[in-house]
Amino acid sequence: MTGQRKKRIAGSYFVSTLSISLVLVVVGILVFILLNAKLVSDHVKQNIGFSIIVKDNVNEAEIKKMQKILDTKPFVSSSVFISKVEAAREFKEELGEDFEGVLGYNPLLPSVEIKLNPVYANNDSLTVIEKSLLKNELVQEVSYQKSLVHMINENVRRISLILLIAGAALMLISFTLIRNTIHLSVYSQRFLIKTMQLVGAKPFFICKPFIQNSVWFGFFGSMIANLILLAAIFFLQKEVGSVVNLMNKELIIIMVAFVMVCGILLSLVSSWMSVARYLNKDMNDLYN
Incomplete structure (x- = not known):
């Protein structure tokens, strides 16, 4: 009988640990997506820039000299100087026509192409930067696509909001699932909990072994989840490594x-809540 009981308890612990690990795998996937979404967002915003027409x-x-000063500014990620000759060559390559031969001169102006740091890649910051740059006597114009900047920021904001809402919902679901898993392991010992309380045991003394077990459930469950997640990341990296780097x-x-x-x-909190629930119940209620 004792051997069967030990097997049953061991089986219960295994199921609890496995259940927690599967929930944590889903949590880990979402966290990884959220973290990479931030990288993708920054990468997209780093491609936002403007031209300083000189x-x-x-x-x-x-x-x-002006370019070197600009490179020290916090809003600048990188800068490239384009001379009149280079601008004419690029224009000719794009259109396939030699406009200098027709006009007899090069009407294009030199410029400095600026790529922004992601923090400054929004219309409000760009407006302030534009006003500041136009005060420079060397600058004739600051050119950028306001509608494109607005569209990129709106799309990033919407996607981030969707991911955050999904993350919050998933965390709530995860907590509920882990709580139910821990609750089932505590449920079978509800009479023991109440008996210990009736003989004068302090709540902390009663909760301690259950909390210790739940912490081990959470620890081993998270270890299993992390192993599954790392294996999945290594596998995906082999498959899509040429397109995107997941090994950050x-x-x-x-x-x-x-x-x-x-x-x-989550396991610790769930265990404490489950034990506290039975401590606050009458003996007769434990049969329901």
Whole structure:
């Protein structure tokens, strides 16, 4: 009988740990998606930029001096100087026509192409930057596509909002599932909990072994979940590595740590709530 009971308890622990690990796998997937979405968002925003059109009478040395000053600004991710000759060559390659031969001169102006840091890639920041740059006597015009910047930021905002809502909903569902899993393991010992309370045991003394078990459930469950997640990431990297790099060490460490903390914390809270529930019940209610 004792051997059967031990097997039953061991089986219950295994099922609880496995159930928690499967929930944490889903949590880990969402966390990994959210973290990579931030990287993708920053990558898209880094491609937002503007052109500083320089006046025609400014020599190249002055323009490069201005470019060096711009490179020190926090809103600049990178900058490229395009001379009149380079601008004409690019224009000719795009249109396939030699407009200089027709006009007899090069009407294009030199420019400095700026790529923005993601934080400044919005119309409000660009308006402030534009006003500041136009005060420079070398600058004739600041050119960028306001509608494109607005569209990119709106799409990023919407996607981020959807992911955050999905994340919050999933965390709530995960907590409920883990709580139910822990509750089932505590349910079979509800009479023991009440008996210990009736003989004068303190609530902390009663809760302690259940909380310890639940912490181990969460720990081993998160370990299993992280192994599954890491295996999935390595597999996907082999399949799509040429398209996108999933092996970002910082993001993987954050994901692993989050899953570990989430598994232990949710299991601990769920265990405490389950035991407290039976401590607050009358003996007769335990039969329901």
